[in-house]
Amino acid sequence: MEEQLLSRINDRTAVVGIVGLGYVGLPLAMEFAKAGFRVIGYDVSKRVCDRLMAGESHIQDVPSEDVARMVAAGKFEATTKSARLRECDAVSIAVPTPLGKTRDPDMSYVNAATETIAENAHPGMLVVLESTTYPGTTREVMQPRIEACGLTVGDDVFLAFSPERVDPGNERWNTKNTPKVVGGITPACTEVAVALYGACIDRPVPVSSTEAAELVKLLENTFRSVNIGLVNEMAIICDKLGVDVWEVINAAATKPFGFMKFTPGPGIGGHCIPLDPHYLAWKMRTLNYKTRFIDLASEINSAMPDFVVEKVAHALNEARKAVNGSRVLVIGVAYKKNIDDMRESPALDVMRLLEERGATVEYHDPFVPVFRENGHERRSVDLTPERLGGADAVVIVTDHDGVDYQGIVDGAELVVDTRNATARTRRSRARVVSLSVTSTEPGTGVNATLPGHPPLAAAR
Numbered sequence: 540m541e542e543q544l545l546s547r548i549n550d551r552t553a554v555v556g557i558v559g560l561g562y563v564g565l566p567l568a569m570e571f572a573k574a575g576f577r578v579i580g581y582d583v584s585k586r587v588c589d590r591l592m593a594g595e596s597h598i599q600d601v602p603s604e605d606v607a608r609m610v611a612a613g614k615f616e617a618t619t620k621s622a623r624l625r626e627c628d629a630v631s632i633a634v635p636t637p638l639g640k641t642r643d644p645d646m647s648y649v650n651a652a653t654e655t656i657a658e659n660a661h662p663g664m665l666v667v668l669e670s671t672t673y674p675g676t677t678r679e680v681m682q683p684r685i686e687a688c689g690l691t692v693g694d695d696v697f698l699a700f701s702p703e704r705v706d707p708g709n710e711r712w713n714t715k716n717t718p719k720v721v722g723g724i725t726p727a728c729t730e731v732a733v734a735l736y737g738a739c740i741d742r743p744v745p746v747s748s749t750e751a752a753e754l755v756k757l758l759e760n761t762f763r764s765v766n767i768g769l770v771n772e773m774a775i776i777c778d779k780l781g782v783d784v785w786e787v788i789n790a791a792a793t794k795p796f797g798f799m800k801f802t803p804g805p806g807i808g809g810h811c812i813p814l815d816p817h818y819l820a821w822k823m824r825t826l827n828y829k830t831r832f833i834d835l836a837s838e839i840n841s842a843m844p845d846f847v848v849e850k851v852a853h854a855l856n857e858a859r860k861a862v863n864g865s866r867v868l869v870i871g872v873a874y875k876k877n878i879d880d881m882r883e884s885p886a887l888d889v890m891r892l893l894e895e896r897g898a899t900v901e902y903h904d905p906f907v908p909v910f911r912e913n914g915h916e917r918r919s920v921d922l923t924p925e926r927l928g929g930a931d932a933v934v935i936v937t938d939h940d941g942v943d944y945q946g947i948v949d950g951a952e953l954v955v956d957t958r959n960a961t962a963r964t965r966r967s968r969a970r971v972v973s974l975s976v977t978s979t980e981p982g983t984g985v986n987a988t989l990p991g992h993p994p995l996a997a998a999r
């Protein structure tokens with residue numbers, strides 16, 4: 540079985556299935572198709588499949604032309620028919636792994652995908668889970684279900700875990716050139732999974748087990764969560780001490796070794812950093828171990844929207860205004876710069892908290908023209924001089940490139956800048972309040988960034 544599958548991978552006659560065609564699944568499907576495989580993408584969403592078959596990408600980092608070209612060449616098709624997975628020699632699963640209301644793992648998508656695979660599994664098939672999950676999922680959840688079909692993992696079928704590291708909006712690192720960790724249930728499982736990914740990804744990185752591979756992803760995202768938590772706490776510390784946190788971080792980042800720059804902000808968002816560490820925390824709770832770093836970072840990061848709203852309230856107060864009745868214009872609602880992803884965005888909390896205090900809130904985001912939350916539709920407004928001049932406060936939550944920050948400090952009265960986006964603007968009309976300096980003279984731009992040290996993206 541192993542030799543047969545390896546040979547089909549090597550000569551590209553293997554058919555690759557992708558379950559879940561979202562931020563992770565679609566770029567992966569395109570890489571396999573570009574490498575010469577025929578790819579069948581299975582998604583439960585008819586809307587997603589119809590759009591893809593019409594040559595339209597719904598993922599910002601995947602150009603529609605790529606999808607249209609692969610569909611036209613017969614290299615890629617998207618379907619809602621799960622039985623088509625039976626045609627596949629290898630299947631990668633990239634379905635959501637959200638948290639439930641009690642912040643426990645919601646495994647319903649992985650369970651459903653596993654069920655679908657089990658119904659269509661056949662001897663000689665490789666199955667790889669890509670969804671971020673707690674250590675033990677592949678062996679404890681997937682292996683028994685697949686083996687219940689009478690197939691033995693390692694002999695008849697092959698099972699592995701390979702975490703996705705896609706960073707939406709990152710122009711340098713993409714699915715192809717980012718090394719990919721792969722760990723199988725048995726050495727044969729690892730070998731075939733490495734062969735498959737090696738066919739379309741520059742550098743597969745084998746590890747000894749599915750648990751090690753699952754933990755790699757959780758370590759990476761916990762590392763980011765903890766470090767973002769640390770700089771967010773540093774922003775609070777600097778605020779209390781009256782020191783500019785950006786100056787401190789930028790100066791620390793001149794150290795050529797032993798320091799890695801992270802930047803504070805209004806909180807964390809996206810499908811990874813706010814969620815993934817909780818998968819590990821949950822697993823460890825079942826073993827009576829409390830993951831203190833994870834819990835503390837989560838506590839600090841999730842309190843940042845409140846901190847921002849307090850800054851807004853304080854700054855309005857200095858101008859003898861109340862939050863109640865104020866007009867607030869939020870700049871940037873995506874969870875990080877230059878992308879359109881709103882999932883878990885701290886902007887949602889900032890807007891909700893301001894509205895709970897009686898503010899009237901509008902937003903401007905060139906990447907998010909419209910979004911719905913709790914059945915309520917919001918639309919991005921234009922950045923006109925009238926709108927800037929009419930706002931009691933402008934709050935920069937996400938620092939997209941291409942937004943006219945000079946225009947903002949020229950036109951607004953008060954700017955609360957949570958991202959240091961106004962650092963390079965000239966002195967102007969607006970009073971600019973940063974995360975850590977309670978209040979500054981009009982447009983002083985206290986937050987000058989040292990040259991040569993661009994900040995890391997704040998989340999994910």
Ligand SMILES: NC(=O)c1ccc[n+]([C@@H]2O[C@H](COP(=O)([O-])OP(=O)(O)OC[C@H]3O[C@@H](n4cnc5c(N)ncnc54)[C@H](O)[C@@H]3O)[C@@H](O)[C@H]2O)c1
Pocket residue numbers: 558559560561562563564581582583584587633634635636648651652655669670671672703704705706707810811
């Ligand atoms: N988004 C990222 O940047 C990123 C990065 C690394 C890892 N991840 C992980 O990858 C996984 C997928 O995340 P995503 O961002 O691609 O999600 P997504 O929501 O963008 O896409 C998931 C897709 O799966 C489909 N789906 C749901 N249940 C299905 C089922 N049973 N069968 C077939 N299709 C189904 C949905 O319709 C959707 O199109 C998650 O575990 C996530 O944590 C995401």
